[in-house]
Amino acid sequence: MSQRRSPLHARAAMVVATVAAATLGTLVVPAQAETVTAVENDLNGDGEADLVVVGNQGSLAPGLWLAAGTAGGGLAGTPSNIGAAGVTGVGGSNPSPAGYNGLQVVVGHFRSGSGPNDVLLYDPAHGLGKLLYGTGDGSPLNELVGKGVLSGTFTSRTTHANATSIANAGRLYTTAAQGEPNPFPALLSVLDGALWLQPTSAQSGGFFPAEVVLADTNPAGTGNWNGWSITTALVDDMPALFARSEAGGQLYYYSPAALLSLTLGSPAAPVLVAAQGWDAAAKPVVQAADVDHDGIVDLRAVDPSGNAAAYRFDGATLTALGSHNLLTGADTAPGGTTTAPGRHPHKPEPHRH
Structure with missing residues (x-):
């Protein structure tokens, strides 16, 4: 795995400082907060x-x-x-x-x-x-009750390519940085042929662009992450991730511990769940x-x-x-x-x- 990574602790310190300095007047707190x-x-x-x-x-x-x-x-x-x-x-x-x-x-x-729970929509084409x-x-959602169009968040700052797949990262970022918990979930994304971690600010929809590369090599070890999609769910606010090859149908699993190891720069091998049958056509x-x-x-x-x-x-x-x-x-x-x-x-x- 290459080391295309930004200083995690420096960015996390900024995020944590933003969270600590936020007041109820600047946070988007819903009526249902109680x-x-x-x-x-x-x-x-x-x-x-x-x-x-x-x-x-x-x-x-x-x-x-x-x-x-x-x-x-x-x-x-x-x-x-x-x-x-x-x-x-x-x-x-x-x-x-x-x-x-x-x-x-x-x-x-x-x-x-x-x-x-809320719904984050993403248009990979744009x-x-x-x-x-x-x-x-x-009950039905109303696009007027939410956050406006989020742009720049899902685009590479170097190649200007768009993320092809995104998922909920929970508190993976601040846990790895050993900072104060940020209640707003971070994101994982497949971008520029790699798996990235995107931190979030102290506001709803306040995502930073892709910040930390977790893996340049795809789960199968046969190339980069182009052509792979991801889905996650949280366990104790930490993500567990399934990655599948859209064309080949292989399915792999990364535990929360494995994702944390990757975030900290240590190797972590995924579990091969299925060698075929999970392609996007099926x-x-x-x-x-x-x-x-x-x-x-x-x-x-x-x-x-x-x-x-x-x-x-x-x-x-x-x-x-x-x-x-x-x-x-x-x-x-x-x-x-x-x-x-x-x-x-x-x-x-x-x-x-």
């Missing part, structure tokens, strides 16, 4: 990790679709379109559900570091982001989440036909938990048995408007 922080990936406030899918893929119509999670990693009924109010796409003037087409979505506590504040009840949507609350990040994947499969992870291998068709609401057990669509007895239907 509420209990929602669990990771829970957008409807019921304590279970949900699945969020950008439309125009997986046989879904344009928009941003929320499939409510159930206990044990399942999903309930058919998803609701929390992007029904639309979002203004690049070059557009009016919000539309089609404005979500081609975007990436990252769920996290971006508004204040606590309370309901290197632009937008932060939409979560409602906490799964599984256009892959989302990390702790679906069974055991403290180990699991995976969900959506195929082109809208079948959302859940996989329990034990740190080395994945075990299929069955799938749920987002269009019909029908469940399929790991052995192939299909159950009739309908409400799960232990889970309410997703909130709809």
Whole structure:
């Protein structure tokens, strides 16, 4: 791994100083700040990790679709379109559900570091982001309730290339720098053929450009990170990361400890989870989440036909938990048995408007 890295402790000191100097007048603190922080990936406030899918893929119509999670990693009924109010796409003037087409979505506590989960949208074609504040009840998002267009954050300062994939990094940056915790999550990004860590300021949506190179060589050790995508979920505010080759279908896992080692400049080998089968054609949507609350990040994947499969992870291998068709609401057990669509007895239907 090359040493294309900026002085971590110097930047962290600046970030920590900014956090320490911030007052309630400069922080963006939501009205829900007194509420209990929602669990990771829970957008409807019921304590279970949900699945969020950008439309125009997986046989879904344009928009941003929320499939409510159930206990044990399942999903309930058919998803609701929390992007029904639309979002203004690049070059557009009016919000539309089609404005979500081609975007990436990252769920996290971006508004204040606590309370309901929010949605960070990223347009890799133009290197632009937008932060939409979560409602906490799964109701549709409003692009006027959030942060304006984020530009420059996801673009290389040397080559001007745009990041191809981004993910939630939690408190990885300030933990590595041994600074005071910053409640706003940092980001991980695939940029210029490497895996980067981006610190955040003491404001919602206040991300610094890519700052620390974690790895120049891809997980398979066969070249750089071009053609790889990442997804994370947090464990005790630290990210666990799955990386997959978009074309080759290999899937690797980096534990929070491995990512911390890389941030500190020490080597850390990822775990090979699957040698094939996780390519973007077969599984256009892959989302990390702790679906069974055991403290180990699991995976969900959506195929082109809208079948959302859940996989329990034990740190080395994945075990299929069955799938749920987002269009019909029908469940399929790991052995192939299909159950009739309908409400799960232990889970309410997703909130709809």
